[in-house]
Amino acid sequence: MTTINDIAKMANVSRTTVSRALNNNGYVSEDVRKRIMKIVEETGYMPSVSAQSLRTKRSGVIGIILPKISTETSSRVVKGINEVVSKEGFQILLTDTELNPKKEVEYIRLLQSRQVDGIILLATNVNKELLNVINDVKVPFISLGQELPNVTSVVYDDYHAACDMTNLFIQRGHEKIAFIGVGEEDPAVGHTRKQAYLDTLQKNGLTVKDEWIHEGGDFSIESGYESMKQILKKSQGNLPTATFAVTDRMAVGAMEYLKEQGYNIPGDMAISGIGAAVMSAYITPSLTTIDYNNKEAGRITARLMLDKLNNKNVSEKSTLSYRLISRDSV
Amino acid sequence: MTTINDIAKMANVSRTTVSRALNNNGYVSEDVRKRIMKIVEETGYMPSVSAQSLRTKRSGVIGIILPKISTETSSRVVKGINEVVSKEGFQILLTDTELNPKKEVEYIRLLQSRQVDGIILLATNVNKELLNVINDVKVPFISLGQELPNVTSVVYDDYHAACDMTNLFIQRGHEKIAFIGVGEEDPAVGHTRKQAYLDTLQKNGLTVKDEWIHEGGDFSIESGYESMKQILKKSQGNLPTATFAVTDRMAVGAMEYLKEQGYNIPGDMAISGIGAAVMSAYITPSLTTIDYNNKEAGRITARLMLDKLNNKNVSEKSTLSYRLISRDSV
DNA sequence: TTATAATAAGGAATCGATTACACATCAATT
DNA sequence: AATTGATGTGTAATCGATTCCTTATTATAA
Secondary structure, three states: OOOHHHHHHHHOOOHHHHHHHHHOOOOOOHHHHHHHHHHHHHHOOOOOHHHHHHHHOOOOEEEEEEOOOOOHHHHHHHHHHHHHHHHOOOEEEEEEOOOOHHHHHHHHHHHHHOOOOEEEEEOOOOOHHHHHHHHHOOOOEEEEOOOOOOOEEEEOOHHHHHHHHHHHHHHOOOOOEEEEEOOOOOHHHHHHHHHHHHHHHHHOOOOOOHHHEEEOOOOOHHHHHHHHHHHHHHOOOOOOOEEEEOOHHHHHHHHHHHHHOOOOOOOOOEEEOOOOOHHHHOEOOOOEEEEOOHHHHHHHHHHHHHHHHOOOOOOOEEEOOOEEEOOOOO | OOOHHHHHHHHOOOHHHHHHHHHOOOOOOHHHHHHHHHHHHHHOOOOOHHHHHHHHOOOOEEEEEEOOOOOHHHHHHHHHHHHHHHHOOOEEEEEEOOOOHHHHHHHHHHHHHOOOOEEEEEOOOOOHHHHHHHHHOOOOEEEEOOOOOOOEEEEOOHHHHHHHHHHHHHHOOOOOEEEEEOOOOOHHHHHHHHHHHHHHHHHOOOOOOHHHEEEOOOOOHHHHHHHHHHHHHHOOOOOOOEEEEOOHHHHHHHHHHHHHOOOOOOOOOEEEOOOOOHHHHHEOOOOEEEEOOHHHHHHHHHHHHHHHHOOOOOOOEEEOOOEEEOOOOO
C-alpha cells in the first residue's frame, strides 16, 4: 500500500507538503502541486482513513442502526440516507438489531468506538437504558420513526395518518371497524396508531369491541393472517365490516386469510394498511394504504445529520407528511 | 473520550499491560487483569478502532458493493452476510453503485482506503477496467451473482434454473413461449438466462420468434409492463401462450398489462419469473418463480469471506442451488 | 535600502492503539 | 549454588496521516 511518505519521496518533498496539496490547505507552489497530483494519479494513492480519522477525529462514516435489515422500510430509508450523505463523501456503516433492544444499546457504543461521525437510529422501542446511552453519545444523533425525549427526532405523523384511515372507513359507511396492531412497546406503531383508531371511533360515536382488536406478535404477513383469523373467530355473529391493519404486510396476511375463507374484499370486509409496500399495488384487490415516503424520510434525516455535523442547529422534532392512497380494498 | 492511556493511569500500570489484558495476549497477573477490567467496565472504555486498524491493518469491516441498495435481492443478501459476519465481530460498510459501472471501480478503491478487511461485490456487469481493479485489490475479494475470471465467485445456477423454467412451460404443453429479458451487459441475468431459454426451445424443436423476445430497459415492474405490451403488439395474429420473464418484478409488470387488457392468466397466457419476491406469492394469480435463496447466498459468501480472512483456501467458484416454485400463473 | 508581509516547504509532535525487546522476579532443575 | 524457563511488566518504536512551529525565499511597501 502506498502511503503519504511514498508519495513524498517520489515527489521529492516532505509529507507535510503532500498533505497540504491533497487538502488544499496552506501554501503549495503550483509547480509542486502538479508534480504531487500526477504521482497521486499514477499510483492511485488514497490516504489511509484510519490514520486520518485517528488524527482528525473524523471518519466520514455515518452509523445506522436498523431494527431489521431486510425490510422495505429499512432499505428505502437507507437508500434515502445514502443518496444524501454519499454526495458529501460519507459512507454508511450498517448494524441490525434484529429487534433486540439490547443490541440497540450495544451498537450505539460500538459505532462510537468506530469513530463514526454521527448515528441514526431507526427506533422501534423506547426504554430507560436506551435513553441513558443516547444521552452519553458525543456525536450527532438522530432518531427516525420514534420521538425520543431530548433527542433530535424525525417522525412520521402516525396519529393523523391513522385517524385519516379510520375516517375513510367511516366515510364509506363502516361502523364496525376492526384493528390489527402490534405491541405497545413500539410507541409509534403500537401505541399511537391504535390510539388514533380508538379516538376516531369514539369521536364518531362508534362502539369499540375488544373482539375486533388484535395485536399480532410481529410485523409479519403470517402475523396478519393469524390476527384476522382470531378476529373472525372471536366475533362470530357480529363480524366487523372493515379492518385497519397497522402495516401493509399484516394487511396482506389478513387479506390472505379472508380470501381463503371465501370472503369478498371489500364487499364483506374492507381492508387497509400503512406503508405503501410495493406489493400493495399489485395484489388483488389493490390495497388502500398510507405512503410514508420512507426514502424522503431518509433524505431529510440525512440532511439534518449533515447540518448537525456542520454545527448548524436543527429543530428537535420534524414531523413528516404522508399520503393516503385509496385503492380497491376499501 | 477515554483512551488506553487513561485506563493505564487509573490502573497504575503501563498501557502495554492494559492492551495485553484486553487482548488476552501475553502475561498479565490475575490481580492486575481484574483491576483493569473493572476500570474498563466502569468507564465503558472501548478502544479506538482507527488506532487499532492503523496499527494492525485490520478494521473489522467488510465492504459491500451493491448495484441498488433498496431491492429485495440486495437486502436479503446483505441480511445473510450480516448474519454471519456480525457473529465474528465484523461490521458492514455499504456502498451503492446505482447501476453505474464507474462507481463499482471507484468504490473498490474507496473501500480499500477505508482499510476494509474484505470486499464483496454484487456484480451486474463485467468489464475490462473492473477486472483490472479487482486484480489490484489486496484484500479478500468475492463476487456474488456473476462469475468473474480469476476471482472467487459465488453464482446462482442461472442456466439450469432458466432451462427448468422453460421446460416447465413445455411440459404444460406450451409451444409459443415469449421471453422478457434485460441487456446482455449483465452476463448472468441478461445473457445466461436468455441462452438457456433459447437452448431449451431449440432442444425441443420449438420455433424461436424474434417478436416473442423483448428486453426491458431495466429490472423494473414498468419495464416488464412495457415489454409485454411490445410483445403483444409485435406478435398480433400469432400470440405466444406463455411468457418467461427473467425477474419477478418484470413478470408482475407483464401480468399487470395482461390483466388490464383482459387476458386470462394462465388461460390465455402463462407467466413466470425468477427471484421469489415476496409479492410473487400474494398477487393473483400467484406467480410461478424460482427461489434463489438470496439470504443463504449471502451467508455462503460471508463464510467464504471469513475463510479467506483466516487464510484458508477456498474454491474459486461456488454454484448455488435453486428451487422452482410452481404456482398458479403457469 | 531596509522593514514587512506573503509564499513555500520542512521538522517534529501528535492521535491511540499494538508489539518487539528488555529487564526483573521467582520457582524449578541440575 | 548456578542455570534455566516461566511469568509479569515496562520502554519505545511503529502504523499513516495532520498540523503547529520554524525557517528560507521572494515580493512589496516605506
